[in-house]
Amino acid sequence: MERPQEGAVALAERFERDRRHLHGVAHRMLGSADEAQDAVQETWLRAGRAGADGVENVTGWLTTILGRVCLDMLRARRRRPEDLTGLLAEPAAATPGGTGPEEEAVLAESVGLALLVVLDRLGPAERVAFVLHDMFAVPFEQIAAIVERSPVAAKKLASRARARVHGATPLPAADLAGRRKVVEAFLAASRAGDLEALVAVLDPDVVRRTDLPGAVPVLRGARRVAEETRGNAAHARFARPILVNGALGAAVAPGGRLRVVLLLTIIGGRVVAIDVVTAPAALDRLELSLAD
Missing domain, CATH: 3.10.450.50 (Nuclear Transport Factor 2; Chain: A,)
Structure with a gap:
């Protein structure tokens, strides 16, 4: 039987291997590199408290925890409207421990600025369902547990989000x-x-x-x-x-x-x-x- 300390070490090693993947998922769901870092850190704290004993797909398990964290953050953001004062000011300088403007721009460009803008128009559950399914092929059964809906309802969330993301134009x-x-x-x-x-x-x-x-x-x-x-x-x-x-x-x-x-x-x-x-x-x- 694996001792608790050994299990914690194995989880830490696995988490580090998955960190880049988790940050990529969080960045698409949140649209901010700094918030993505916060989400990944909170995921690690929750995973450490729960332990991965008996978990077969650790990456999928960590992604599920991250999805719940991001959903909570998106809902909190909706309740806390963003201050748009100085909307055309120059980007702020880097803050200690945070992501600087140039790094943030590179990360945003890797996802696509236009895509991040459109994703930001979606409701929290729609955004989580769309990002996880359409960008990372997470099954709807797993997404359903995150958004607390049935798999059918989770599929409808992603479908509605997809229609809004890709839109339509009357132009030939x-x-x-x-x-x-x-x-x-x-x-x-x-x-x-x-x-x-x-x-x-x-x-x-x-x-x-x-x-x-x-x-x-x-x-x-x-x-x-x-x-x-x-x-x-x-x-x-x-x-x-x-x-x-x-x-x-x-x-x-x-x-x-x-x-x-x-x-x-x-x-x-x-x-x-x-x-x-x-x-x-x-x-x-x-x-x-x-x-x-």
Whole structure:
């Protein structure tokens, strides 16, 4: 018979082997590298208290514990609205023991900024069910135990989440592909701060409207809009194409957390209008889904 101390050592070794997997699962469920670290640490504490005696699939068991931890954190987040003060401020510096802005950006990019934005629109149980099943192939019987639903109900949660993540657009595939090229050209020029490339992708009479406090509400003309856009190059690196109410636009999401949505009107291969949405209430009303 294995002595308790030996069992604890074996569990610790196994946990370290699974740590990267657990962090990846938690990052997709929570959208934050720091929160993912907290979830993994809490998983270790709960696993240590419970012990793995008699557990055949330790990785699956740890994933189940992690899923419950993440679900609790997502529910707590819903009860504690995020403070969006300074939404266009530069990313904060690293905190001791935490994840710095550059590392957070790399982690978010590895998942996909647009995907993290869309996942953040899901309810806690939907997000857990979708991430575990569609991204990590966790069986619905196991997910059901985490979300405290039947396997059939867990499958419905994932199905609803899938429909919201992938969305739909009335645009034919060829039109969507063409407009995506325009959006990507606009974002690439914005990131590079390339004034002439911005002017080339904008209609001469382009109109930019914004709800951002302190900004000029309406700006007209390709060069004026391009000059303003070039000044936002630091934020443009966090922008990705996304479907907004079924039309192609862009989301600005440092670390995968939505801050700004750009509604882009494209006619004849050029951007003729840009609506910049920053107000939290207005962002919440938008239907966002992946553009792929």
